[in-house]
Amino acid sequence: MNANAKSLRSLSDLTKAGLVHADKRATLEAVAARYASAVTPAMAALIDHDDPNDPIARQFIPDPAELKHRLGETSDPIGDFAHSPVEGIVHRYPDRVLLKLTHLCAVYCRFCFRREMIGPRAHALNIAALNAALAYIAAHPEIWEVVLTGGDPLVLSPRRLKDVISRLAEIAHLAVIRVHTRVPVADPARITPAMVRALKGRGKATYVVLHANHPRELTPAARAACARLVDAGIPMLSQSVLLRGVNDDPATLGELMRAFVACRIKPYYLHHADLAPGTSHLRTTIEHGQELMRALRGRLSGLCQPAYVLDIPGGHGKSPIGPNYLATRSPGRYRVTDFNGIDHCYPPPK
Ligand code: SF4
Numbered sequence: 001m002n003a004n005a006k007s008l009r010s011l012s013d014l015t016k017a018g019l020v021h022a023d024k025r026a027t028l029e030a031v032a033a034r035y036a037s038a039v040t041p042a043m044a045a046l047i048d049h050d051d052p053n054d055p056i057a058r059q060f061i062p063d064p065a066e067l068k069h070r071l072g073e074t075s076d077p078i079g080d081f082a083h084s085p086v087e088g089i090v091h092r093y094p095d096r097v098l099l100k101l102t103h104l105c106a107v108y109c110r111f112c113f114r115r116e117m118i119g120p121r122a123h124a125l126n127i128a129a130l131n132a133a134l135a136y137i138a139a140h141p142e143i144w145e146v147v148l149t150g151g152d153p154l155v156l157s158p159r160r161l162k163d164v165i166s167r168l169a170e171i172a173h174l175a176v177i178r179v180h181t182r183v184p185v186a187d188p189a190r191i192t193p194a195m196v197r198a199l200k201g202r203g204k205a206t207y208v209v210l211h212a213n214h215p216r217e218l219t220p221a222a223r224a225a226c227a228r229l230v231d232a233g234i235p236m237l238s239q240s241v242l243l244r245g246v247n248d249d250p251a252t253l254g255e256l257m258r259a260f261v262a263c264r265i266k267p268y269y270l271h272h273a274d275l276a277p278g279t280s281h282l283r284t285t286i287e288h289g290q291e292l293m294r295a296l297r298g299r300l301s302g303l304c305q306p307a308y309v310l311d312i313p314g315g316h317g318k319s320p321i322g323p324n325y326l327a328t329r330s331p332g333r334y335r336v337t338d339f340n341g342i343d344h345c346y347p348p349p350k
Helices: 011-016 022-034 055-060 127-138 158-169 193-199 220-231 250-262 286-299
Strands: 089-093 096-100 145-149 176-181 205-211 236-242 265-272 307-311 318-320 326-330 333-337 343-346
Touching: 011 022, 089 127, 096 127, 127 158, 158 176, 158 193, 193 220, 220 236, 236 250, 250 265, 250 286, 265 286, 286 307
Parallel strands: 096 145, 145 176, 176 205, 205 236, 236 265, 265 307
Antiparallel strands: 089 096, 307 318, 326 333, 333 343
């Protein structure tokens, strides 16, 4: 990979790189006018140009299907606005808030649940709004954890992140700072020693949650970037989105979860894809997601099991939607299903 290569941001860039066919370009102008695009050199290098269904391309290359909006799809599928007391803050659960530091990302995922709110044309959080957001956190002692999100907070400079994290570290009632990011896979070179230092808030536990959806994303450079974080004492968790044609088969999903664990990243969430506009071609059914979870449970170590979750539209929060292994037969008596699908009584009959 050319170290000086730039991200591909326009249809013209993508066409020149052979990632968009010239005959699709006219249709894609309408997609590009509505949703941001960016593919980093690290992600572009992973795309197999001979595979029309390449799972990396499906995540980042604009598709005419994005113009088809289905019933139920909405610009705010997880209800951020309904729970935003001040700009930049989402306070959905009692003990934690999201702090949306930036509207920019290293890559723009075609299935993004905030696709109508992010990108270079979106409204940015200015200094006054950031001060008000930090004042809100300081004024609410019930807030135990802050989740830095966006956009992707790791597109900010280490200096800017350090400033925000240092200010958060001064808030006594805050115990945990969690950072949601795709940067360690999308642009691993950004995880420099200065960035790692910036993430560590004095006296607070910092967690980094990596968003990755296909095992190929965990390249040697991405693994090294994650190792820099973990070696510095920053625990890592993963989140992935279940995506049709990307990771919706047991082999790929299993390989992804094992790759996380091998990188010392504990699988955390497998998200059912949200009802973001123009994303139905990438969504699976919930039944299919449950089948995949059953397959993981049977085949892979307990370390490799994420929670399959749905963000309930309207801002009602996440609920686990994985398969149920337990049924009540009578008070105090249950039927429990093992990983081979065989039912057993609990407690066992005499
Ligand atoms: S990195 Fe996250 S916020 Fe950015 S486009 Fe992808 S899903 Fe959306």
